[in-house]
Amino acid sequence: MPNCAKHLLAIALLGLLSACPRQQQSEPATWTWPEQLPAGAAADAVRYGEALLNQTYKHLGPQAEKPELRLTGNALNCSNCHHQAGKQQNAMGFVGINGRYPAYYAPLDREVTLAERVNACFARSLNARAPLPEDGPEMQGILAYMRWLSEAVPAGQTPPGSGLPEIQLLDRPADPVQGQSLYNYHCAACHAPDGKGVLRDAAQPASGYTFPPVAGPDSYSTGSNLARLSVLARYIQANMPLGRAVLNNEDATDIAAFILQLDRPDYADAGKDYPNPATRPADVPYGPYPDPSKAQQHQLGPYTPDLSGLR
Ligand code: HEC
Numbered sequence: 402m403p404n405c406a407k408h409l410l411a412i413a414l415l416g417l418l419s420a421c422p423r424q425q426q427s428e429p430a431t432w433t434w435p436e437q438l439p440a441g442a443a444a445d446a447v448r449y450g451e452a453l454l455n456q457t458y459k460h461l462g463p464q465a466e467k468p469e470l471r472l473t474g475n476a477l478n479c480s481n482c483h484h485q486a487g488k489q490q491n492a493m494g495f496v497g498i499n500g501r502y503p504a505y506y507a508p509l510d511r512e513v514t515l516a517e518r519v520n521a522c523f524a525r526s527l528n529a530r531a532p533l534p535e536d537g538p539e540m541q542g543i544l545a546y547m548r549w550l551s552e553a554v555p556a557g558q559t560p561p562g563s564g565l566p567e568i569q570l571l572d573r574p575a576d577p578v579q580g581q582s583l584y585n586y587h588c589a590a591c592h593a594p595d596g597k598g599v600l601r602d603a604a605q606p607a608s609g610y611t612f613p614p615v616a617g618p619d620s621y622s623t624g625s626n627l628a629r630l631s632v633l634a635r636y637i638q639a640n641m642p643l644g645r646a647v648l649n650n651e652d653a654t655d656i657a658a659f660i661l662q663l664d665r666p667d668y669a670d671a672g673k674d675y676p677n678p679a680t681r682p683a684d685v686p687y688g689p690y691p692d693p694s695k696a697q698q699h700q701l702g703p704y705t706p707d708l709s710g711l712r
């Protein structure tokens with residue numbers, strides 16, 4: 402065999418060998434993140450990002466230590482919804498999220514980066530007055546944390562248990578009256594009968610919640626995905642009552658309907674949302690609706706094929 406052919410063979414074999422780790426990487430993604438933090442200063446950024454998600458009220462809330470970081474309009478934490486700062490499955494977790502962005506975001510009808518998606522939840526669920534600057538240590542920390550959480554997941558793959566489990570939609574309108582009595586039984590002990598939650602320290606309203614508000618002026622805005630009936634019902638069925646998620650789809654949906662009939666802050670830019678009607682979900686709680694006479698059906702269902710919007 403001529404020398405150069407031997408070389409080529411050796412290179413081909415090396416290529417095969419070095420392909421092996423890649424082979425492993427393409428195995429189905431699992432819900433895991435690295436056991437260890439990265440080395441050095443990178444670990445500080447990851448830790449800061451995790452702290453921001455777990456104690457948002459403290460670092461970015463109305464009484465944050467640094468006045469320039471008093472950005473949120475409520476005292477919620479990201480982790481009140483993305484439990485354990487995104488480490489928990491079935492609660493809109495962040496494992497693998499880094500490889501899924503940029504991604505299409507229907508409310509704006511365009512692709513957004515992960516930083517833009519974080520700022521979307523910041524504006525809509527934390528009711529923030531201004532976005533986190535993309536090059537600041539806060540956004541950089543959140544992104545470093547999400548990157549680290551995603552390291553074990555091959556790009557483009559979604560580990561099982563991401564997002565929220567599907568729910569069977571009802572073939573009748575959801576019933577907020579029935580939902581209220583179920584709420585009183587299953588939820589009010591923690592979230593209070595009026596939905597306004599329980600503060601850590603009643604004398605310090607900005608000191609955060611032991612049980613976060615599901616409604617009222619300190620809750621998430623109408624522009625949060627959690628203000629959509631189907632999304633809230635899925636979240637409730639998968640996660641609430643906390644530690645004992647036992648509700649069937651009918652009860653979870655009726656409770657969601659009760660919660661969404663209570664007052665909450667309006668999302669200021671709602672009128673600009675979903676410029677493309679073809680990607681507008683049927684249960685967005687605000688108009689403009691193609692047929693305004695069906696507003697109530699958009700809010701309570703049933704999400705039958707004759708109703709405009711995705712289901
Ligand atoms: C009131 C509940 C709530 C709070 C608080 C909240 N989010 Fe969200 N977030 C949601 C919902 C609901 C979704 C959409 C999930 C879905 O549709 O599957 C979402 C989606 C996201 C996504 C996209 C997830 C994906 O898989 O594509 C990111 C990133 C995100 N939120 C970041 C944050 C950050 C960072 C914070 C804190 C600054 C935060 N969220 C606070 C409810 C919340």
Ligand code: HEC
Nearest residue numbers: 480481482484485587588591612613614615637641642643
């Ligand atoms: C044992 C107390 C407890 C019970 C009972 C309970 N929750 Fe929760 N709920 C919590 C806690 C604590 C959180 C925040 C979780 C976290 O930060 O990890 C939460 C978060 C939430 C959230 C997202 C955050 C927010 O402020 O909106 C919703 C919605 C919610 N619960 C609805 C319900 C519903 C509906 C029920 C009844 C079916 C219920 N919960 C029962 C303790 C409880």
